[in-house]
């Protein structure tokens with residue numbers, strides 16, 4: 001029998017690591033700056049608050065923002081034996097791996113071609129001791145290129161993609177390409193988040209449709225993909241990101257926090273069911289009726 005190549009061995013190593021993780025979700029968008037990293041870090045914190053163990057893999061190699069938004073820029077990846085990497089743990093239940101932990105100067109640019117980025121992402125999947133996790137949320141740069149392809153082709157048990165868009169038609173146009181990408185590579189689409197969906201005027205309380213409203217939801221109806229929810233624009237959310245504080249932990253009520261919580265409840269239960277792929281539910285099964293209506297999986301709560 002022919003000897004296994006280094007590539008094959010690494011692929012096996014990735015599958016072993018990924019088999020210990022419940023749900024592996026790629027967060028993607030066609031357009032840049034629509035809120036992928038914001039959604040990733042806040043969903044991660046919300047899922048940890050719900051009692052899940054969560055990993056974040058930042059595959060934005062040249063523009064890593066996850067650590068900044070989590071307020072853990074000083075984090076480091078441990079490697080006692082020089083081979084296995086240990087993620088940074090900014091709080092109990094959350095493990096983070098990002099290229100930014102390997103940079104001594106935050107202003108230094110990473111100028112890498114696609115092949116080098118692919119190598120780094122595969123190493124982050126194969127060599128990191130992720131351990132047993134309920135979720136791995138994989139943040140990505142905009143587009144449907146090297147990083148997304150490497151994730152989808154390297155994680156054979158990928159649960160699916162979450163596509164983030166704003167309601168603006170130019171963002172929706174690009175989001176449609178993310179839907180097309182997911183279908184082409186055979187990744188289940190868990191759903192679409194419409195972020196920056198309206199801004200409540202802090203003076204008069206009226207809703208200002210900065211990027212329009214409803215564009216992401218309309219796309220979902222048109223392309224027959226699940227809609228996860230609208231997250232409005234909020235100054236407090238933006239400020240929390242800039243300061244690196246946990247927006248989900250604050251006391252005052254915020255529509256965007258409520259929206260992210262609701263999205264996480266759907267992800268944690270119903271929506272994975274509607275993909276028909278992942279029926280290993282965490283906690284009590286609790287599908288939403290709309291998800292169950294079109295679901296073909298054997299989810300225990302189906303037709304209840």
Ligand SMILES: Nc1ncnc2c1ncn2[C@@H]1O[C@H](COP(=O)(O)OP(=O)(O)OP(=O)(O)O)[C@@H](O)[C@H]1O
Nearest residue numbers: 032033034035036037038142196232233234238241
């Ligand atoms: N709902 C929101 N309300 C207010 N500000 C937001 C909201 N969502 C995101 N932002 C802000 O918008 C900016 C862009 O968000 P973010 O960096 O998460 O986008 P991204 O899609 O990850 O960008 P990139 O494509 O560069 O990776 C950030 O400054 C973030 O704080």
Ligand SMILES: [Mg+2]
Nearest residue numbers: 036037060065
């Ligand atoms: Mg980002």
